[in-house]
Amino acid sequence: MKIGEIATAAGVTTSRIRFYERQGIIPSAERGVNGYRDYAPDLIALLRFIEQAQGLGFSLKEIASIEIRTGEHIVSCTDALAMLAEKHKSITALIAEARDRKARIEALMAELQRNKDAADSAI
Template sequence: MKIGEIAKAAGVSTSRIRFYERQGIIPPADRGANGYRDYPKTLITLLQFIEQAQGLGFTLREIGDVEMQGGDHIVSCTDALALLARKRETVIALIAEAQNRKRRIEALMAELEANRKAQAVVAQ
């Protein structure tokens, strides 16, 4: 399949496919006699997997480290569950960090608001 056909079927841009290829995330395409890239239809599933994984917060490095297998299931269920569990722990830690940051911001805002009101009273 040509790059445009693969891109449309997978719901990604042609530039993204070329980027993934340069980064080694997907295997390089075979080249026809005319020099055009010729991708296997099975690449559609892999591209959709990559897009889904990125949507869940996985980096390209993390995706590239996954042991891929052929067919409709790019990753075994056991491996996928382990990867998702680790990513969930990362997200939980990020949420806790963000909540702590939010509390510190709100405390500083309250302190500054109190200072502003105190200065306004003194100025009267």
């Protein structure tokens, strides 16, 4: 399949495919005698997986470390569950950190508002 066909089928841009190829995220395409890239149709599933994983917050480095298989499920359920559990853990920690930061900001805002109100009433 040509790059445009693969891009359309996977819902990505051709430049993204070229980028993934340069970065080693996807295998290099075969080149025809005309110099055009010729991709295997099973690349569609991999590109969709990469997009889904990035949408869930996985970096390309994390995605590249995954063992990709052939067939309907390109990542084993065991590997996927382990990765998702680790991502869930890190996101839970980020949420806790953000909530703590929010509470500290709100406390500082309240203190500054009280100081401002006291200064304004002293005038």
